[in-house]
Amino acid sequence: MHKATMPVSLPSPSIMTSSTDGSTLHVSEENRVFVLRRKGEFHYETRPTPELPTSRHVLVRIMATGICGSDIHYWKHGEVGPFVVREPLVLGHESAGIIIRCGTDVKTVQVGDRVALEPGVPCRTCGFCRVGKYNLCDEMRFAATPPIDGTLATYYTVPEDFCFILPPHISIEEGALVEPLSIAVHCTKLASITIGQTVVVMGAGPIGLLCCAVAKAFGASTVVATDIVDSRLEFAQTYAATHTYKMQQLAPEQNAKTIMSRCDIPAGADVIIDATGVESCISSGIFAMKKGGTFIQAGLGNSNIIFPVGELCAKEGVYKTSFRYGPGDYELAIELLKSRKISLKELITHSFEFDCAEQAFVGAGRQEGIKSIIYGPRK
Known part of the structure; x- marks a missing residue:
């Protein structure tokens, strides 16, 4: 860069x-x-x-x-x-x-x-x-x-x-x-991330990177960033991610299995945050989510997306959507900067x-x- x-x-x-x-x-x-x-x-x-x-x-x-x-x-x-x-x-x-x-x-x-x-x-x-x-x-x-x-x-x-x-x-x-940081704060608050949890963020653009940073600041012990661009993954590794994964042209189940294996989360991630809006990434994220996990939809792509709802139901996962930010999000974003937990x-x-x-x-x-x-x- x-x-x-x-x-x-x-x-x-x-x-x-x-x-x-x-x-x-x-x-x-x-x-x-x-x-x-x-x-x-x-x-x-x-x-x-x-x-x-x-x-x-x-x-x-x-x-x-x-x-x-x-x-x-x-x-x-x-x-x-x-x-x-x-x-x-x-x-x-x-x-x-x-x-x-x-x-x-x-x-x-x-x-x-x-x-x-x-x-x-x-x-x-x-x-x-x-x-x-x-x-x-x-x-x-x-x-x-x-x-x-x-x-x-x-x-x-x-x-x-x-x-x-x-x-x-x-x-x-x-x-x-602070504006995009507040979006990441809103996404991450919706996931109720606690200390020691595992988080996979699909997409290493600005919002995805900031979601990684906020998740880490909230106490996540494993933060995985995925993308298809090598330079973004390299940056994510130095910025806030503990692991990175380059998405492959594979079936979503296979990408999910590889993420879980390479990033040492055999049971899947506690939280998935999709910052891409891409159908294949959303599907991979659902397959990579652990049973009882939480999926946050932050990215917007096509209006109509097909994803494996049967897999989501079988895991009794929680699927939440995120839109902009709300009360307290800007204040928390500023506090994260003030305390130097995020740069x-x-x-x-x-x-x-x-x-x-x-x-x-x-x-x-x-x-x-x-x-x-x-x-x-x-x-």
Whole structure:
């Protein structure tokens, strides 16, 4: 893996000036945004700097944004599942920045704080929100999900309780990756991993790697990463996996038997996390799961998947699905970083200036490296 195809330097917050009451830093009238005009076509625009929607919102200057698989899918295909790009859309939702303006009723953060942004804001009043499942809210406004614009911009507004202050030793680039880390936290919490358990993670992309890291932080003694790409497996071995396995063009049962044999889990794994959405990987995972085990579906592929439900039933296994993140997931992700139980800096293999954002998408679309960061526009 190599670091940073485009040399960059972050603009320093010291160039911004504080207002007399300390509630805002200097805000430019220029709000540059990177827009997907239609499938396969990007362009830049200058839009008005957004106003704070409520007195509990803050204005954040975006400093770094990670490219997600969904961003690539919107660019290449113009849609992700039921979400279709019908109007120009600002992409990006894995972001961190600096608070430069606070609403009058903001109490938990302040101007100058470096924060990771949780990019999905629910209605807060529906049944799902009230029982702590706001990730299922029908009125969710999620950044870069049509028609809601994302964070590849100079400025972005967010409620104060969806901002999370970064520990001092965490860089702004790593702060952008708190979003995918929170997805991994959500997946792994659903599995209720305890000390000494065995975990197999299908797929060594960013989410799979982070699931490995969180599982290990939660106490798993054996963490197996599988993939078809040698470089990703090599990275997984140095990052968080105790074992790796390169998936072969074999029947799922045979791949499962080989995983169990080579990784010294003869009875199968306590937990399987699929971060691929690939039918053969899902089937292999079910065969590699021990009796009474738990299977977490994190990856999304084809809408209709055939998998060995008879094998799942015979093992009385638990099959759970995972969608984004919910209450407490960002806080736990931040705590894992604060306690240094997880590191994110190793995942960042490429970084780009804002003016080179399209180049970043091209590279990410070719699966170059692991995670690409786009810096916010310079002043």
